[in-house]
Amino acid sequence: MIGTGLSLERRIQIGFGIAVAIIVAVGAAALRSTEATVSSAQWVAHTLQVRAELEAGFADLIEAETGVRGYVITGDTTYLAPYHSARATLNSRLAGLRALTADNPAQQRRLDSLDTLVATRLERFQWTIETRRTGGPAAAARAVSGGRGKELIRLVHDVITQMEEDEGRLLAQRSVTLQAKARLARLAAWTGALVALALAGLASVLVGREMAGRRVAEERLRLLVGSVRDYAIYMVDPAGYVKSWNAGAERIKGYAPPEILGQHFARFFTPEDVAAGRPAAVLHAAATEGRYEEENWRLRKDGSRFWADVVITAVRDERGALLGFAKVTRDLTERKRAEQALRASEERFRILAVTANDAILSADARGHITYFNPGAERIFGLTSDEVIDRPLTTLMPERFREAHRAGLARYVATGEARVIGKTVELAGRRKDGTEFPLELSLATWKHGSEVAFTAIIRDITARKEGEDQRRRYAAQLEAANKELEAFSYSVSHDLRAPLRGIDGFSQALLEDYHERLDDTGRDFLQRVRAGSQRMATLIDDLLSLSRVTRSELQLAEVNLSTLAAATAAELQKSDPTRAVMFSIAPDLVVRADPGLMRIVLQNLLGNAWKFTAKRSPAHVEFGVTANDNGRAYFVRDDGAGFDMAYAAKLFGAFQRLHAAAEFPGTGIGLATVQRIVHRHGGQVWAEAAPERGATFYFTL
Amino acid sequence: MNFPNEVEILLVEDNPQDEELTLRALKERNIANQLFVARDGAEALDFFFGEGSHPWREIGIVPRVILLDLKLPKVDGLEVLRRLKTDERTRALPVVVLTSSREEPDIAAAYRLGANSYIVKPVDFESFARAVSDVGLYWVLLNELPR
Numbered sequence: 054m055i056g057t058g059l060s061l062e063r064r065i066q067i068g069f070g071i072a073v074a075i076i077v078a079v080g081a082a083a084l085r086s087t088e089a090t091v092s093s094a095q096w097v098a099h100t101l102q103v104r105a106e107l108e109a110g111f112a113d114l115i116e117a118e119t120g121v122r123g124y125v126i127t128g129d130t131t132y133l134a135p136y137h138s139a140r141a142t143l144n145s146r147l148a149g150l151r152a153l154t155a156d157n158p159a160q161q162r163r164l165d166s167l168d169t170l171v172a173t174r175l176e177r178f179q180w181t182i183e184t185r186r187t188g189g190p191a192a193a194a195r196a197v198s199g200g201r202g203k204e205l206i207r208l209v210h211d212v213i214t215q216m217e218e219d220e221g222r223l224l225a226q227r228s229v230t231l232q233a234k235a236r237l238a239r240l241a242a243w244t245g246a247l248v249a250l251a252l253a254g255l256a257s258v259l260v261g262r263e264m265a266g267r268r269v270a271e272e273r274l275r276l277l278v279g280s281v282r283d284y285a286i287y288m289v290d291p292a293g294y295v296k297s298w299n300a301g302a303e304r305i306k307g308y309a310p311p312e313i314l315g316q317h318f319a320r321f322f323t324p325e326d327v328a329a330g331r332p333a334a335v336l337h338a339a340a341t342e343g344r345y346e347e348e349n350w351r352l353r354k355d356g357s358r359f360w361a362d363v364v365i366t367a368v369r370d371e372r373g374a375l376l377g378f379a380k381v382t383r384d385l386t387e388r389k390r391a392e393q394a395l396r397a398s399e400e401r402f403r404i405l406a407v408t409a410n411d412a413i414l415s416a417d418a419r420g421h422i423t424y425f426n427p428g429a430e431r432i433f434g435l436t437s438d439e440v441i442d443r444p445l446t447t448l449m450p451e452r453f454r455e456a457h458r459a460g461l462a463r464y465v466a467t468g469e470a471r472v473i474g475k476t477v478e479l480a481g482r483r484k485d486g487t488e489f490p491l492e493l494s495l496a497t498w499k500h501g502s503e504v505a506f507t508a509i510i511r512d513i514t515a516r517k518e519g520e521d522q523r524r525r526y527a528a529q530l531e532a533a534n535k536e537l538e539a540f541s542y543s544v545s546h547d548l549r550a551p552l553r554g555i556d557g558f559s560q561a562l563l564e565d566y567h568e569r570l571d572d573t574g575r576d577f578l579q580r581v582r583a584g585s586q587r588m589a590t591l592i593d594d595l596l597s598l599s600r601v602t603r604s605e606l607q608l609a610e611v612n613l614s615t616l617a618a619a620t621a622a623e624l625q626k627s628d629p630t631r632a633v634m635f636s637i638a639p640d641l642v643v644r645a646d647p648g649l650m651r652i653v654l655q656n657l658l659g660n661a662w663k664f665t666a667k668r669s670p671a672h673v674e675f676g677v678t679a680n681d682n683g684r685a686y687f688v689r690d691d692g693a694g695f696d697m698a699y700a701a702k703l704f705g706a707f708q709r710l711h712a713a714a715e716f717p718g719t720g721i722g723l724a725t726v727q728r729i730v731h732r733h734g735g736q737v738w739a740e741a742a743p744e745r746g747a748t749f750y751f752t753l
Numbered sequence: 754m755n756f757p758n759e760v761e762i763l764l765v766e767d768n769p770q771d772e773e774l775t776l777r778a779l780k781e782r783n784i785a786n787q788l789f790v791a792r793d794g795a796e797a798l799d800f801f802f803g804e805g806s807h808p809w810r811e812i813g814i815v816p817r818v819i820l821l822d823l824k825l826p827k828v829d830g831l832e833v834l835r836r837l838k839t840d841e842r843t844r845a846l847p848v849v850v851l852t853s854s855r856e857e858p859d860i861a862a863a864y865r866l867g868a869n870s871y872i873v874k875p876v877d878f879e880s881f882a883r884a885v886s887d888v889g890l891y892w893v894l895l896n897e898l899p900r
Contacts, residue, residue, distance in 0.1 A: 546824050546853040552876045553853075554770035560878040561777060582878075589876035596855065604857075 065260060072252035079245020086238025093231030100224040103153050103160075107213045107220075110146040113139040114174060114209060118202070121178045125185050125193040136178055143171055157223075160216055167212045174205045285382040288368070289318045291375045293336055305361075305384045307354030318380070321351050323358065339365040339378055348385065360389035412510035418503050420445045420461045432491075432512045434484035445508075450482045464497070465504055473497050473506075481510065490517045534603070541599050548592055555585040594721035597652070601728050606646045613641040613650060613686060617675040620654050624662045632670040633662060641677055641686065643753050649729045656722040657688040657749050663718065664711075664747065665692030682736070682752055691746040703739055726751070761787035761893050763816040765797040765833065766851075767825050771874070775820070775851075778882035784889045789816070794828025797821075798836055801843050815846065818892035820885075821868075823852040823859055831862055838867035845899055849888055 117139035123132030147168055154160035181202075185193035278286050278299050285302035289295050294317055298310040306313075306321060319332035326332070326349070339345035344366050351361040362383040368376045406413045412429030416422050421444055425437040433440075433448055440447060445461075446454040464470055473495045481491040494509045559578045563570070570578070614637055621635040643650070658673065665671030674689040693711065695703075704727040711718075730737040730751045741747035762779070766772045772790055779788065791797035797819075819837070823830035830850065837843045849870040850863045863871050872888060875881045 541856070549853045549874070549876055550768050550771060553774065553874060553878070553881060556876055557770070557774040557777075557878040557881065561774075586877050593855070600857070 064263075065256070068252065068256040068259065072249055072256060075245060075252060076249045079241055079249065082241035082245065083238055086234050086241060089234040090231055090238065093227050093234065096227045097224055097231070099153060100220045100227070103150060103220045104217050106146050106150050106153070107216055110143055110150075110171075111209065111213050113142050113146070114171065114206070117175075117178060118206070121181055122197070125181060125190060125197055128185065128190065133182065136182070140175055143175070147171065154216075157219070160219060163212050163216050163219075167209065167216075170205060170209045170212060174202070174209065177202060177205065283383065285380070285384075287380055288377050289336075289380060290377045291336075291340075293318045293332060293378075296377060302382070305353070305359070305382060306351075312354075323350050323352055326350075335363075335365055336378060339367045340375060343367050351382070359384050359386040361385065410511075412508075412512075414508050414510070416445050416506045416508070417500075418465050418505065420458070420506075422447075423505070429510065432483075432489075432510065433481065439484075448481055450480050450488050453479065470497070478513065481512070489514050537599070538603065541596060541603075544592060544596065549589055552585040552589050552592075556582050556589075559585075591719050591721075594719045594725075598721050598725045598728065601649060601652065601725050601732075604648075606732060607648070608644055609647055611643050611645050611647045611650050613643055613654065614639050614675070616647075616651055617654050617658060620651070620658045621673070624658060631662075631666070633665060634670050634672045636672070636674040636676075638676040641675075643686075645733055645753055646729075649732070653726050653729050653751065654688075656726045657751075660722060660749075661688055661690035661692065661747075663692075664694070665690050668692055678750075680750075680752070685750045685752050687748050687750045689746065689748040694741040694743050694745045694747045696743050697741060700739055700741070704737065723749075761817045762889060763789050763791065763797070763800065763819045765791045765794070765819065765821045765825065765830065767792050767822065771822070774878065774881060775885050778885040779889050781882060782886040782890060784886070784893055793826040794830065794833045797825075797833050798828060801837070802840070817847070817896070817898060818888070819846055819848045820851045820888065821848055823850060823854055823863070831859075831866060834863065834866045834868060847892055847896065847898075849892065851885070851888070 113135070116135040120132045120135035124130060124136075147164065150167075151161065151164050154164065181193060181196050184196040188196075278297075281299055281301045282304050283301055284299075285305045286299045287295060287302045288297040294315055295313050298308070298313055302313075303309055317332075319327055322332050335345050335347065344364065346362075346364045348360065348362050350358045351363070352358060362385050364381045366379045366381075368379055370376055406424075406426045409426060409428045412432045413424070413426040414422055414429050415424040421442050422440045423442075425435075425440050429440075430436055435447075446457055449457060460471060464473065472493070476492055476494045479491055479493050480488050482488055490513050492511045492513045496507045498505055498507070559581045563575060563578050567575070617637045618635075621633075621637065625631075625633065625635075654675075658675070661673040665673065668691060672691045675687070676689075677684050677686050679685070695711075704723045705720075726749075727737050730753070733753045735752040737749065737751040739747055739749045761784075764772065764775060766775065772792075776788065789800070791800055821830050821833060825833070830852070834848055834850070837846060837848060844867075847869040848867070849872060850868045851872050851874060852859070853874050854860075855873050860871050870888070872884055875884060
């Protein structure tokens with residue numbers, strides 16, 4: 054491979070340059086050899102011409118001699134024709150030979166000899182001819198025989214032979230040269246052809262390989278661009294018409310390639326941007342600057358908008374002519390939304406901090422205030438400007454400052470926190486120096502590598518006063534309860550003792566003085582006893598009611614069904630003569646105070662028992678029903694019932710709807726039930742009609 | 754005040770009416786002869802631990818049962834109970850709390866301190882008499898004490 058630093062074009066140029074140079078060199082060599090061959094061939098022809106001229110000249114001379122002899126013998130002048138012809142031709146032949154051999158000094162010198170010899174011979178012929186004509190044949194014969202004709206011919210022959218030999222030698226030499234040159238030319242031609250062929254082959258391989266590489270690279274690039282899904286990558290021509298379209302563009306903008314290729318890219322802009330001439334403006338900007346980038350709203354095919362990061366790059370050829378624009382668009386809607394959400398969230402928190410009633414402030418690691426909200430300004434009587442960059446101790450009474458500094462230093466040094474993450478009650482100092490109780494929640498975070506703090510402070514002056522008030526009330530209430538307890542104890546103990554005396558001594562009187570009393574006296578004493586016993590019952594019920602209020606609730610799982618069954622059994626046992634049909638729903642389990650639930654059921658079932666005294670058989674049912682607040686438990690009887698007009702009085706203490714003579718009782722039972730139900734957070738109510746029975750409901 | 758030869762019941766009771774009614778109830782069952790009454794807590798404690806001269810203690814008489822009211826002048830019943838039940842000499846004596854109080858805290862405290870029984874005095878005399886005489890019969894006649 055040729056150096057990779059060179060471009061393909063350069064490499065191809067160099068390759069072809071070398072090939073062309075070689076071909077030119079080969080051609081030149083071939084041309085030169087051909088020329089040499091041609092010149093050699095000319096030399097051969099030259100030699101042959103020289104020899105032919107020499108031989109022809111010699112022949113002319115021989116023929117002239119033969120003619121001259123014939124004339125001498127016969128006197129017939131016709132025999133002189135060859136002689137005359139030879140006189141004409143020999144001079145021209147010799148001149149021609151002199152020209153032919155002009156480059157050969159040796160031959161020129163021989164031609165000089167030949168000239169002389171031929172001239173001499175021709176002189177001799179002239180003389181012979183003259184002799185014949187004037188002297189007759191005998192003189193002529195003598196002249197011929199006495200002349201040196203034969204010797205001259207021999208000399209001419211010798212010179213010609215020398216010249217021929219010389220030319221032949223030259224011919225041989227030139228033939229050898231000619232053959233060598235022809236061989237060289239062939240070699241050069243073959244070599245050149247082979248080298249050119251090899252170069253052409255190499256060039257073809259290189260170019261092919263390069264082209265293949267280029268095709269692969271182009272295909273890869275096309276696939277890469279085409280398959281990118283996160284970016285819309287496409288080209289528009291200088292006028293803004295879409296020329297290419299990748300998968301990302303299809304995904305982001307919603308157009309399939311056939312729909313969009315050839316369309317103008319202005320359709321990606323919002324109507325307001327189009328109206329403002331933005332499509333042309335951005336292309337212009339990209340064309341001028343080479344590159345243009347913006348974030349803005351763009352349209353999808355379905356008309357929805359997305360927040361786009363757009364980069365437009367002008368594409369130019371090497372001469373700088375604008376080919377079009379490459380556009381890379383990214384859908385940043387999610388990021389935009391996140392940013393908007395973040396901004397909205399920041400705004401919310403800012404408003405929260407600004408509008409909060411509590412003081413919200415932050416401080417840096419040195420304990421200097423970095424934020425002070427309006428709530429803080431109001432609570433401390435200081436403006437934000439007055440405290441920013443001032444130490445937190447400004448807001449504290451003198452006595453807390455040292456502890457604060459130590460705590461801050463300890464936290465920054467060791468991370469050991471005593472106040473952070475908790476809510477503590479401390480005292481604050483207003484601008485005017487007055488102190489107030491405050492509640493402080495301190496949090497810390499890392500601001501880069503720096504520790505920072507946020508404090509939320511609430512002025513608890515009012516709450517403190519409220520707490521003090523409540524404490525006073527609680528103390529008063531406790532004292533009142535103690536008194537009530539003492540009172541109950543007294544009632545329990547001290548009110549009953551005299552009653553026992555009244556009853557006891559009445560009985561003693563009846564026993565010991567029985568004979569001295571008449572019936573009326575004994576009856577009065579019996580009434581005294583009944584009165585005292587009724588009062589004892591009232592006292593017991595009152596105490597029970599008071600106990601229900603005072604005792605603490607002990608919540609546990611209570612099976613009301615079991616409890617009701619046990620109570621029913623007790624009632625049945627107290628008067629086995631009565632026929633009462635109890636119907637108790639099974640497995641009614643609640644979370645309540647077991648002792649108090651027992652009292653509730655004893656009262657409700659006891660009432661049902663009592664007010665069904667005139668029914669036989671009577672029916673009493675315990676069950677559950679659904680109501681608005683959940684489950685309502687009920688005790689239903691088919692006894693005396695009551696008029697709903699008096700229902701309001703039902704649950705008041707000592708309220709009775711029936712005469713004591715008709716149904717005994719103190720009027721405390723339902724009051725007790727109501728108190729117990731209320732203490733469990735429930736409700737109690739009744740439904741009834743005179744002589745049609747009553748139903749008491751309670752929820753828990 | 755009588756000086757019985759043998760005290761079988763020590764009644765600690767400040768209310769003269771109750772005292773009389775108790776005696777009446779016991780007499781009806783003929784078990785009131787050997788009864789001593791202490792009219793407040795201090796007197797009751799004196800009976801066992803006092804400094805003064807008490808012939809019934811000196812001759813080694815111990816009651817078979819103590820009927821103890823809770824609400825007493827000077828030293829209240831629960832304190833008397835505590836002292837009796839924490840002293841080796843008197844720990845074994847049966848103490849029956851006989852009181853008007855039905856209050857749960859009183860009942861719990863009495864048992865915690867070691868009361869042997871807790872009886873609420875009924876107002877109705879017949880019930881009262883039955884309760885007192887039953888207690889007397891049980892503790893004086895039926896119950897065996899260590900010698």
